Amino acid sequence: xxxxxxxxxxxxxxxxxxxxxxxxxxxxxxxxxxxxxxxxxxxxxxxxxxxxxxxxxxxxxxxxxxxxxxxxxxxxxxxxxxxxxxxxxxxxxxxxxxxxxxxxxxxxxxxxxxxxxxxxxxxxxxxxxxxxxxxxxxxxxxxxxxxxxxxxxxxxxxxxxxxxxxxxxxxxxxxxxxxxxxxxxxxxxxxxxxxxxxxxxxxxxxxxxxxxxxxxxxxxxxxxxxxxxxxxxxxxxxxxxxxxxxxxxxxxxxxxxxxxxxxxxxxxxxxxxxxxxxxxxxxxxxxxxxxxxxxxxxxxxxxxxxxxxxxxxxxxxxxxxxxxxxxxxxxxxxxxxxxxxxxxxxxxxxxxxxxxxxxxxxxxxxxxxxxxx
Numbered sequence: 001x002x003x004x005x006x007x008x009x010x011x012x013x014x015x016x017x018x019x020x021x022x023x024x025x026x027x028x029x030x031x032x033x034x035x036x037x038x039x040x041x042x043x044x045x046x047x048x049x050x051x052x053x054x055x056x057x058x059x060x061x062x063x064x065x066x067x068x069x070x071x072x073x074x075x076x077x078x079x080x081x082x083x084x085x086x087x088x089x090x091x092x093x094x095x096x097x098x099x100x101x102x103x104x105x106x107x108x109x110x111x112x113x114x115x116x117x118x119x120x121x122x123x124x125x126x127x128x129x130x131x132x133x134x135x136x137x138x139x140x141x142x143x144x145x146x147x148x149x150x151x152x153x154x155x156x157x158x159x160x161x162x163x164x165x166x167x168x169x170x171x172x173x174x175x176x177x178x179x180x181x182x183x184x185x186x187x188x189x190x191x192x193x194x195x196x197x198x199x200x201x202x203x204x205x206x207x208x209x210x211x212x213x214x215x216x217x218x219x220x221x222x223x224x225x226x227x228x229x230x231x232x233x234x235x236x237x238x239x240x241x242x243x244x245x246x247x248x249x250x251x252x253x254x255x256x257x258x259x260x261x262x263x264x265x266x267x268x269x270x271x272x273x274x275x276x277x278x279x280x281x282x283x284x285x286x287x288x289x290x291x292x293x294x295x296x297x298x299x300x301x302x303x304x305x306x307x308x309x310x311x312x313x314x315x316x317x318x319x320x321x322x323x324x325x326x327x328x329x330x331x332x333x334x335x336x337x338x339x340x341x342x343x344x345x346x347x348x349x350x351x352x353x354x355x356x357x358x359x360x361x362x363x364x365x366x367x368x369x370x371x372x373x
Contacts, residue, residue: 011367015113018363018370019095022115022139026093029135032116036077036090038099056101060339068113070099075312075337076344078118083345088354089121095363109364116334118358126281129316129336130288136332136359137294137320143369145320145331149258150305151285152176152335153315154265154278158251161274162244164189165237167230177311179304186248191239202228203235214245231276247272254303258286261301285316312340316357322369333364334359 027033032162042059043066058070071077074094082090095115117135119128137147159172167187175181187193195203202208208228215221250268254261262283269276290296306317315336335357342353 015364015367018367019113019115022361022363022366023093023095026115026117026135029091029117031091031093034078034081034094036071036074036081036094036096038071038097039067039068040071040077042067046238047142057101071097072100073098074114074116074360075118076340077303078116078358079337079340079356080344082118082120082356083341083348083350083354085348086120088171089119089123092118099277106199113363114360115363116358116360118356120354120356122355123355124288125315125336126284126288128355128357129285130292130294132320132359133289133316133355134292134294136318136361137333139361140366141322143322143331143366146323147299147317147318147320148305149299149318151278151282151301151316152273152306152313153281154303155248155251155307156314158248158272161272162240164240165234167234168237168240175193177307179307182307186240186245188244189240190242192245195235197270199231203232236276245271251275252304254301256301257303258289258296258299261303262286265303281315306335312337313358314339318359322365325369328365328368331364331369332359332361 003303023033042057057072060068060070074096078092078094082092093116095113097111098114099111101110112201115346117132121128133147133149137145155176156173159169159176162169162172168185172182172185172189175185184193188195209221247268251265251272254264254268256264261277265275265279265282286296289299305319306313313335315338317333317335319330319333321330336355337357338353338355340353341356342351345351345353
């Protein structure tokens, strides 16, 4: 049973003490402690989380402030705070409760403590990635955790480089974090999956509204017509080639220690130049990790890693796992989220955003592993 809910005050106190120790460690490394409200405006923030978090957020309505949600994580509100008035470079740390529904897993807490560190620094992104990883691993040293790493940016670069329409690329990018949907779309765009009979009939109809009956629902006829036009335009688009699909599959199959993964990705980049910059970014990160004393020869890299995590990650991603407890979520995890800073920067006159990377640690899991060591 997870440490936090349903446990003694003494055990809760140990978790809070662990959280304070973790935050002190980040603060000693130069991060400024910040606080975030527990109740956040939902209208803007919910759209920035992935489907998993949106479905698990506690949302309520306030007569004066509108729709509100209980804080599901710290990264989004910290980024919002920074983009409003923060300067670059900046380093923050925080500690507090986050709240997520656990309707399908009663053994997991829906309220737990989270401690994190966020770095806003565009001078050397690879060095910032390595700094966050090293700080996080140091925070949980002694627990003998297994590290998993990846880079969402490589797959995104591959999709952006496909020889296909902009709408198809946008759809694939939107579903990168939903692997089954991504595969279904890729197969459909490659002509490998049959067109559903209902859609085929709709596309062939001279007047799709001829037997439509009474208009119901929230969509107007103009919106439906626009959607049909989009489907017809897509139907006339040439399929993605088997060669390009094969290269996407080759990227997704990369699962090696970091040096061998880098070598394999460089080979793929010869046939898919669109990923070259992202691959060299990975090489720069490997060098930065090595400079911080990380044994990159033993560091696992998986190109598909992180595709079921929160959707604001767009580059480096990592997680630290207890090998002896495969039932547990990652004890710590993090990644790069440059796009998120651009989205939140628009409302604050900073649409260019700011390169940023961060990580979170679950002190409840740290205590649980220490108790059972």
